[in-house]
Amino acid sequence: MTMAPDRPRCATPIDVAVLMDYWCAALDAAQEETVEAHLFSCDACGDRLRSMIALAEGLQDLARSGALRVIVPEAFVRHAAATGRQVREYAAAPGDSVQCTVAADDDYLVARLGADLAGADRVDLSVSLKGVEVQRMHDIPVNAQTGGVIYSESMVFAKTAPSSSMVIRLLSVEAGGGERVLGEYAFHHTRTIAGPPAWES
Amino acid sequence: MSVESSEADLALRIAGGHPDAEAELCRRMAPRIHLYGLRHLRSSSAADDLVQQVLVTVLEALRAGRLRESDKVAHFVMGTCRMTVLDQRRGAKRQERLLAEFGADLVPAAPAGPSIDRERLTRCVQSLNERERSVVVLTFYDEQTSRAAATALGLSEAHVRVVRHRALKQLHTCMEGGA
Numbered sequence: 001m002t003m004a005p006d007r008p009r010c011a012t013p014i015d016v017a018v019l020m021d022y023w024c025a026a027l028d029a030a031q032e033e034t035v036e037a038h039l040f041s042c043d044a045c046g047d048r049l050r051s052m053i054a055l056a057e058g059l060q061d062l063a064r065s066g067a068l069r070v071i072v073p074e075a076f077v078r079h080a081a082a083t084g085r086q087v088r089e090y091a092a093a094p095g096d097s098v099q100c101t102v103a104a105d106d107d108y109l110v111a112r113l114g115a116d117l118a119g120a121d122r123v124d125l126s127v128s129l130k131g132v133e134v135q136r137m138h139d140i141p142v143n144a145q146t147g148g149v150i151y152s153e154s155m156v157f158a159k160t161a162p163s164s165s166m167v168i169r170l171l172s173v174e175a176g177g178g179e180r181v182l183g184e185y186a187f188h189h190t191r192t193i194a195g196p197p198a199w200e201s
Numbered sequence: 202m203s204v205e206s207s208e209a210d211l212a213l214r215i216a217g218g219h220p221d222a223e224a225e226l227c228r229r230m231a232p233r234i235h236l237y238g239l240r241h242l243r244s245s246s247a248a249d250d251l252v253q254q255v256l257v258t259v260l261e262a263l264r265a266g267r268l269r270e271s272d273k274v275a276h277f278v279m280g281t282c283r284m285t286v287l288d289q290r291r292g293a294k295r296q297e298r299l300l301a302e303f304g305a306d307l308v309p310a311a312p313a314g315p316s317i318d319r320e321r322l323t324r325c326v327q328s329l330n331e332r333e334r335s336v337v338v339l340t341f342y343d344e345q346t347s348r349a350a351a352t353a354l355g356l357s358e359a360h361v362r363v364v365r366h367r368a369l370k371q372l373h374t375c376m377e378g379g380a
Contacts, residue, residue: 017366040275051315058317063342071335073353140331143355
């Protein structure tokens with residue numbers, strides 16, 4: 001990040017986490033007043049807050065871009081659809097094989113992976129291509145009451161991918177390191193966006 | 202070498218009718234007011250308007266010698282910001298007459314915000330662990346509170362707060378080139 005011109009250093013700088021909590025309106029009234037009183041007399045911390053705001057805005061753009069591989073809750077998908085974003089969804093139960101694609105105007109691509117998560121203390125999500133694990137998402141956030149996991153694929157990846165088959169597995173990782181398959185799902189992606197895939201062009 | 206006047210000195214000089222002191226106070230306070238506006242109004246243009254409104258109010262008070270304790274200029278500006286935002290939220294527009302009278306030429310432009318390297322940020326976010334990434338996405342996608350993110354992810358609110366703090370510190374370090 002680029003910073004503002006040199007300022008006098010602050011002898012008691014506000015912690016970056018507190019600055020971000022301030023920006024996110026996550027402080028109580030007394031803490032907020034303390035932070036604001038400091039900011040009205042300290043331009044160095046003001047510059048640091050501007051950096052945190054730039055980071056927050058960058059994170060917001062990134063979160064909204066659909067470019068991240070990330071586990072999301074139902075509320076995220078509902079909110080995206082309600083705010084006019086184009087969400088392409090595929091639902092799969094354990095053992096299912098799903099034909100899928102992505103269109104140029106899709107904003108998000110999500111897979112709803114049904115699974116019985118009861119009793120699973122730690123769950124990993126594994127992605128395999130041609131029988132080889134190419135990605136492992138360790139200790140994903142799960143809510144056993146939802147009966148599954150929602151995986152949001154990177155749109156950058158999906159829109160440039162060639163036709164291919166991908167196997168996703170949800171794995172319960174036991175304390176001793178052993179794994180138990182909670183569900184296995186095959187996704188057969190057909191490329192429908194014009195032009196060659198990025199890595200074949 | 203020039204020595205910056207204290208804000209108390211500026212307040213006294215403004216009361217004495219010195220336009221250069223007014224300009225200096227505006228130069229110092231505008232960025233601080235703008236930050237306050239960004240935080241509370243969530244819009245750069247609204248923050249620009251707040252800068253104008255607050256400075257006009259503050260200058261009027263200082264010119265009239267209404268600030269009893271001249272060493273509390275910053276506190277007075279902060280209080281004026283708070284009252285102005287409250288007024289705005291009530292839909293009041295009582296500052297329009299003053300703005301029309303004094304115009305915007307007193308008000309220095311707010312500093313440009315820092316730029317961010319989008320590609321680097323993407324790499325930094327992808328380097329977070331899964332819980333951290335989910336919490337960050339939920340927090341910033343729609344400015345969700347810790348409680349809302351916790352409910353959505355089936356985690357405790359305290360856990361979400363800890364995860365968010367850890368993730369943001371890691372991101373900050375990563376963006377500064379440390380990781």
